[in-house]
Amino acid sequence: MASDVELAAMRHAITLSALGLGTTSPNPPVGCVILDQHGTTVGTGFHRRKGEPHAEVHALTTAGEAARGGTAVVTLEPCNHVGVTPACRQELLDAGISRVIIGVIDPTSRGEGGAAMLAAAGVQVETDVLRDEALTVLGPWLTATTRRRPYLTWAYAPNDRRHQAAEGHLLLHLRGGADLVVTDKTLDEGIPGGHAPGHFALPDEADIGVGLPQWLSAAYAVGVRSVLVIGHERGDALRPYMHAVDEVIIAAPRADPSQTLDTVDPHLPPIGFRLVDIATSAELLICRLQRHAREEM
Structure with missing residues (x-):
């Protein structure tokens, strides 16, 4: 022992x-x-x-x-x-x-x-x-290796006039822990140039439109084990594929103490996810949900 x-x-x-x-x-x-x-x-x-x-x-x-x-x-x-x-x-x-x-x-x-x-x-x-x-x-690495597709996190802020600043905060805070970051306009390494040349490559961004499962498989094949999707535009494409999402992270402007998860986003919590963490900053409330299957590894 x-x-x-x-x-x-x-x-x-x-x-x-x-x-x-x-x-x-x-x-x-x-x-x-x-x-x-x-x-x-x-x-x-x-x-x-x-x-x-x-x-x-x-x-x-x-x-x-x-x-x-x-x-x-x-x-x-x-x-x-x-x-x-x-x-x-x-x-x-x-x-x-x-x-x-x-x-x-x-x-x-x-x-x-x-x-x-x-x-x-x-x-x-x-x-x-x-x-x-x-x-x-x-x-995340173990999950990706077992399924042979990257661990996928979707992070976004509720739509209000301050959501862009909140999503910028999420991007800054989360990107260093992901292999690949997908925003509404870009696709790049979480830490630009951080991976070993010859063992990692960016997948074809255009393939996302073909279908998320196929794109994730292609990303895995070039070395990607974790993907962070930031924002609503890309996120809207994820909703039909929530079975492929492992974590959801939502940022909302900090409000009164009565604020609950359904007021942050009426679509959440989705079936099969559990609330695992709530963090606050001076301006934001950040809720993190994780797929139940993670417990079974």
């Missing part, structure tokens, strides 16, 4: 993993913390983008010899195959790690999987540690 120190390290690793959002795809955003034999943090790392070292390698490099006999705390099961970079499972073994704490098992593992191979080599392995918390970052 994971100790309090290891649980704290996992939460640290989850926080680190979020730094890869918007740049790692088609790879997952992963964080890693290395603890020495005394439980002291001696190395940290996260995966930035495909083709560059994985989170475990960054953390082991920082830790150096202090990693020997220590514990690796990683948000996603260490990979078990040699691709653009070496297998993280072997990197951990070579560094002398004696225990590995894993948040989420990787459904894309090849062969037996990194956890099984580490255990077979005599490493203590514990899995599903703070899995739900790790999914706050890994969830």
